[in-house]
Amino acid sequence: MDTETKPRAALLASLPFVKLLTLSLTAAVVLSLTAPAAEAVQVVQPSLTIDCSFTGYAGDLCEQTSRAWATRKNVNLKIERKKLTSTEKLRKYSKLLGAGSPELDVFGVDITWPAVFHKHLLELKNYFPEAATRYIPLYIQNNTVNGRLLAIPFNVSVGMMYYRTDLLKKYGRTPPETWEELADTAAFIQEKERAAGNRELWGYVFQAKAYEGLTCNFLEWVGSYQGYPFIDDHGKVRINTSNVQTALQTALSWMGKITPPEVLNFAERDSHEFYRQGKAVFLRAWPSAWAEISMVPTGVLLIPKGTSRGTHSSTLGGWSLAISKYSRHPQLAADLLQTLTGLEAQTQLALTGGGSPSLSILYDRPEILKAAPHHPLMMSLLRNALLRPSKITRADYPEVSQEIWTEVHKVLAREQTPLVAISKMHEKLEERSTRWKK
Template identity: 30%
Template sequence: MRWTHAAGRGLLVLLIVLTGYVAFGAQAQESGGTRGRGPLTLATAGDLTGYLGPLLQGWNRTHPGERITLVELPDSADETHAQMVTDLRGDGRRRFDVLNIDVNWTSEFAAAGWIRPLERERFPLGSFLPPVVDTATYDGRLYAVPYVTNAGLLLYRRDVLDKEGLAPPRTWAELERYAETVAPRYGLDGYAGQFLPYEGLTVNAAEAVYSAGGTILGDEGARVTVDSAAAREGIGFLARGVREGWIPREALTYKEEESKQAFRDGRLLFLRNWPYAYAVASAEGSPVAGRIGAVPLPGPEGPGTSVLGGSNLAVGAHARHPDTAARLIAYLTSERVQRQVLTRGALPPVRADLYEDPSLIARFPYLPTLRESVLAAAPRPRSPHYDQVSLAVQAVVHDAMTGRQTPAAAVRRLAHELDAIAGR
């Protein structure tokens, strides 16, 4: 009996020790310590250039116990957003640990509690272009890390303008005049952007409003500022283009890929798009390779304002291995990998020094122009209800461009709808 009591006491001590060990392990994993390491999934919109898989293979070779599985979602921003939100707020097992999110989703995801705050000192934020860091914060805290940046550029047929003895347009008036008079002489359409009612139209509309000196929202979405002469001028610029024909009606069906293809095929004189479209149109085999240029977007009186694009890397609130997630993000934002993001993916890096590298400028001549555009860019309207804001902008601006509403009526309607979203 004495042996049995001793054995019982020993078993009890062992159970206490083991329970404490398990609890410590769970706490370490939750806090992101060494026990927070292991395999993860990385969710991203469709990889149009196929560069990301090889980058992750480099990580997987050197981190066999922390392998990353890439989950590619649709290349449409709206569809990717919907699938990410469904996963993040689901009641069952979440599939996505690290998310490559559009810069404008950071506020929404952080406000909803879907992504976790990050420790600033773990990431090289001081090496990034200054405007991009702001896209990764919400309520004064870092909730993501900039991965790629972007700014809209005006691509143009340099050969055509050279024949006409014209410099690329710096103002809307010049753009309109060349699109209306020069383009037809060469069998080209004048100007296009991304005008299908989806996220791309929100971007194009915001750029037009910003370039005219206006804004859409203020105070993290709490204040509606769109009802202004500048907004009427910006939306009027887009609507006038369709009405007068220097924006082809076909462009009302364009997303990034369709508009890029139209320019690459030699059907457009001017195109607003992201820098990847320049890289694709300049590649070997492109009908317009060697005949194109890129400048900042024009505005009413001079250079306009691009929307700050790109994506941020965020860690899901229920990520299985948060320490691995943070280390993966540090890897993907390292100088070596950021260089490959540009050279393999034709995506603009967030590291400032790469924009001044002579070897990269020789290969990507638009880099100085892109740097100028990024530094002068503005974010899309920030709001915890951004998805609703974007849908409202898309619907209203599309109605103005198709002639269903005048620009003035469209702006009044948009202000009313945004007031309702803001809860005013």
């Protein structure tokens, strides 16, 4: 620097604004070097909502597994567990999905709902490419609508018959194969026990309240007398047959004889409690009943045949998990679904006896088969399981089922004959069928 430049530099440095600028730049450099790195990038934690409103241990497992997953994945997870009936859940989900709301990401769907909600559910094939071989096939078949896989089975279920092993042994009776044999054994034990002072004992209880459970029972009666399907794959109504009439007449014959009038108000829990209190010889229920009735000496049977030439027919039940197509985080939701329907969670579900696993491979494991008496029967039951006509009737299914349970309930209450009920069901279903027929 020459002798003339030095005085100019000294002069500039002495000016107030230059001093201020220098101080500001220095402070900025110091702050940038000392500020925490975390403050530089603000990470937004994703939020997800799952409805774990399943009954019993299945609901507990859903909640516990989901919470552990959320901690691992650093997800802000909201878990709902409101005590709602299936009808109330259906109404709630219909409202949310119909509005295109992103409020709910993952939720349980009853066996009939994939077809009802098919327009609003996320396609899952890309997330579960091996679903067809990994899970029980009938559920994948049911949950696939128009070639789109819409739900993954979580807790599988099928109708079965529980019976008092101690009472059948006491009176030298063998487990029944047909409805006639069941009625005969039930009446015999009921009479003997009442004569011995057990006045409150009845032969057979099931779910006869006017709700979906009665439709499930009706389906089994009709199937056992080879009257299934009463709506075929082309949407044709075939309910006005002698087989359906025989099935209804058989059920009516139990009322007041081996079945108490109270069953007209029985849903699942009511029938379980009646049996648990030692008031029934036979109980038709789902596998989930085992956790509530296992303190009573109990065996498990296939649903009886209508005749020796009939078939053991069980209604397919259970719950699957689906993702709303309006979810803001479909990839995360699918990851949670994979965890809930994965090997660890499904093994836990099976070992508690509080549910039946959806993974086919688990039914080959001795520890699973020993966990609950119905597990060894599950594959036989599923081979003969009946699908409710939701895939063909779709959005109409809730109304179709209501028309069935309403008329069947009136028969059991002796408010109309089986013939009148069948005629009314046929007329109502035929009127609706113009929307389904292919």
